[in-house]
Amino acid sequence: MRRPQSLRVWFILALLLLLVALPGYADTASDLRALFFQVSAVAAANGFTQGERVSLVTKVIEASRSVQRGNETTAANQLGAFINEVEALGRSGRLSAEDAQALIDSANAILGEL
Numbered sequence: 001m002r003r004p005q006s007l008r009v010w011f012i013l014a015l016l017l018l019l020v021a022l023p024g025y026a027d028t029a030s031d032l033r034a035l036f037f038q039v040s041a042v043a044a045a046n047g048f049t050q051g052e053r054v055s056l057v058t059k060v061i062e063a064s065r066s067v068q069r070g071n072e073t074t075a076a077n078q079l080g081a082f083i084n085e086v087e088a089l090g091r092s093g094r095l096s097a098e099d100a101q102a103l104i105d106s107a108n109a110i111l112g113e114l
Contacts, residue, residue: 025056028113032064035106042099052094056085065109072114 036057043053059082066075083104090100 013112022076029064031106031113032060032067035103036060036064037112038103038106042045042095042103046099047097048094052089056082059085067114076111076114079111083107 006022039056040053043056048056050081059078063075063078063082066072066078086095086100086107088105090097
């Protein structure tokens with residue numbers, strides 16, 4: 001059983017990372033921020049382990065950092081890795097097909113902006 005305190009700590013850490021990693025002025029950055037929150041909500045709703053949550057949000061945060069540095073190719077690769085992981089979670093049954101598709105659609109929309 002999950003302890004509510006550890007979940008709160010995880011969300012606080014995730015929000016701090018988000019504030020550091022994602023500026024609010026760029027469209028792609030805003031979309032990556034929205035994807036971060038979408039991932040966080042889906043992870044919480046599906047009872048992901050902390051490792052699963054961290055793995056997914058880290059890919060989004062790193063893609064954001066790559067965009068900030070102007071390295072769109074690396075950002076695209078990181079989003080591709082994110083999509084691969086989401087697909088694997090969907091195939092394993094840890095993530096519903098609807099949630100998986102929503103995350104993939106969001107990531108693909110960002111890829112289209114790069």
